[in-house]
Amino acid sequence: MNTSIETAIHNYDQSNMRKLLTDFPKQIEDAVLIGESLVAPFRVRALNNIVLTGLGGSAIGGDLLRSFTADQFSLPFSVNRHYTLPAYVDQRTMVIVSSYSGNTEETISAYEDAVRRKAKILCISANGEAEHLAKKYNHPYVKIPAGYPPRAALGYSFFPLLIVFRKMKLIELQNKDIKETVKLLKDKAALYNSFDAKKNPALKLAHELKDKLAIMYSSTEKYDAVNLRWRGQIAENAKSLAFGHVLPEMNHNELVGWNVLKRHMKSMKVIFLRDKEDHRRVQVRMKIMSDIVKKYSPNVVEVWSEGSSPLARMFSLIYLGDWVSYYLALLNETDPTPVKVIDYLKGELSKV
8 A cells, every 4th residue: 555645635635535536426326317307308399509508617517518429419519618608599599507506607697698598598506596597587407416516526517418418319328328337437436546556547647647747638529528627627636737639630730839848848748538439540640649749758648448338438538537636636735625726716706
C-alpha cells in the first residue's frame, strides 16, 4: 500500500469525494429508475430541434448526450451555455433546462427566455428557482437528488434524459448496454480504490500528471465531450489547468504550434483518448500525430476505452478521468471537492 496516498485521503478529502466516485455505478442505477418513472414529455413530430441549456457540471451531461446520440438523432441537438438562447429557438424547440442547484444565474435567464419564446420546456434540477419556475408554468419536471457537487451528479444529469429520449423514440437504447456500463464501472471502482500505482491505472496516470500541464486529444465523434469532461475534472478537482482539442480539426491548426522549445514541451503530458470505433482515418492521423508530438515531448500516453457497447466504452473513459483528477488533487495536496474561486466569483456577481 502507498501510505502517502492513504494519508493524503485523510488529510485532504474532507468531503469524501472518494465515496461519491466509488458509488457512481449505483448513482447510474438510481438515475435510470428516475428516467423510467417519467413519461415522454413531447411528441417528436411537434419538434424541429432540441436545445439543452446549462453550465458547468449540469451542462456536461448535455454535451455527452449530444455526442452519444449524434449518430441516431433525427433532430438537431445543441448545448447552450449563455444567458439567452439561440435565435432559432421557438415554439417548435424542446428546451431542456438543466441546473443541478436550480439557481444557476445564466440558466434561469435562459429559462425565462425560453418561456418568452413559447418553447416546449423540460426542466431537470434538484431544487431551487428552476423547480419553482417549472411548477409555476406547469412544465414537465425531473427532480433529482440534492447534496452532490454538480460535477459528481453526472449520472443524474445524463441518464434520466437518455431514458426520456428513448421514450420519445429518438434513440434505440438496450437495457443490456446500461447493465454492462454499471457492471464495468463497479469492477473499475474496486480497481481504482487500490493504493498500488502498479495495479491502479488512475493513480499511475495521476502520478505522471503531477507538475505537468495535461493536454487531451480525442476524436470528434462521441469523445469530444469526454475530452471536455477530463479537462473540467482536472480543473475543478485537482485545481490544475488542462487543455485539449479534437481530431481531425486539430491537424489543421494546433498541430503547427508544437514546433516550440523542447524545454517547454517537457512540462506537458499528452493524453490520447482512444476508442476502437474512432473513424479509420482519424486513427491514422492519431498515429502520425503521436510520432510528431514525441519529437518534442516524451510524455505521451494513449488511454483506450473499455467495454463492448458504445455507452460502456464512453463511460469507462469518463470514470477513469474522474479518478485520475481525484488522485491528482491528493498529490497536489488539495481537497478535490471545494471550488472556492467559483464560490467567490458567484458571491461578487451577486453584489452587482
